Amino acid sequence: MKNNLKLKIAPSILSADFGKLNEEISQIAAVSDILHIDVMDGHFVPNISFGAPVMKCIKTFVPLDVHLMIDIPSKYVDDFVKAGADRIIFHAESKDKPSSVIDKIILLGAKPAIAIKPMTPVSAITEFLPMLDMVLVMTVEPGFGGQAFMPEMIEKIKKLRALGFDKDIGVDGGINAETAKICRDAGANLLVAGNYVFGAKDRVKAVESLR
Ligand code: DX5
Ligand code: ZN
Numbered sequence: 001m002k003n004n005l006k007l008k009i010a011p012s013i014l015s016a017d018f019g020k021l022n023e024e025i026s027q028i029a030a031v032s033d034i035l036h037i038d039v040m041d042g043h044f045v046p047n048i049s050f051g052a053p054v055m056k057c058i059k060t061f062v063p064l065d066v067h068l069m070i071d072i073p074s075k076y077v078d079d080f081v082k083a084g085a086d087r088i089i090f091h092a093e094s095k096d097k098p099s100s101v102i103d104k105i106i107l108l109g110a111k112p113a114i115a116i117k118p119m120t121p122v123s124a125i126t127e128f129l130p131m132l133d134m135v136l137v138m139t140v141e142p143g144f145g146g147q148a149f150m151p152e153m154i155e156k157i158k159k160l161r162a163l164g165f166d167k168d169i170g171v172d173g174g175i176n177a178e179t180a181k182i183c184r185d186a187g188a189n190l191l192v193a194g195n196y197v198f199g200a201k202d203r204v205k206a207v208e209s210l211r
Helices: 018-031 078-080 098-107 124-132 151-162 178-185 203-208
Strands: 007-009 035-040 064-069 087-091 111-116 132-139 166-171 192-193
Touching: 007 018, 007 035, 018 064, 018 203, 035 203, 064 111, 078 098, 078 178, 087 098, 087 132, 098 111, 098 124, 098 151, 111 151, 111 166, 111 192, 151 178, 178 192
Parallel strands: 007 192, 035 064, 064 087, 087 111, 111 132, 132 166, 166 192
Antiparallel strands: none
């Protein structure tokens, strides 16, 4: 499905070396549209990454999307906006009421987005679409980098566009040059890529191969 939205590449720092995060980010900043920051609490997903204090140390001119894979996003939205988040992506499957998280994000001056896990249908979020700046379709079970892309998720992208959703549709998990093309053809305009970028010998070339 064609759309006129700008294609955005969002490297996920989950696969970067956290010991030299700013150096790693500076390598790909010039070719990146957004940086994707994965926050995991060990409850919502079986893995722990980092919180707002670490995110605060990121120094870059690239806008920051924060993907909250946590049980109670409403509790931490404030911290992440203060730490520099431009957009907050929370999960439809979290314990919070989506409309109240959306209101909170907007009130704090950031942009709201919802992510859906592979088992969650688009119908679970249709009522919130008019309020959202982005939908993130998970193309793996959230929790870890480097997993295989789930092609069945493509239908969700098509469904969202068919419903008239004209903001960013992102895909997250198992994105490489090949799966990126499949997602773009289906109507996605934002590609999150972790392992494919940070695991590459030439990271700039890896980002550019997604365009
Ligand atoms: C997975 C995270 C992703 C992850 C993607 O739970 O939300 O953002 O970093 O990693 P790759 O691109 O390696 O699948
Ligand atoms: Zn993510």
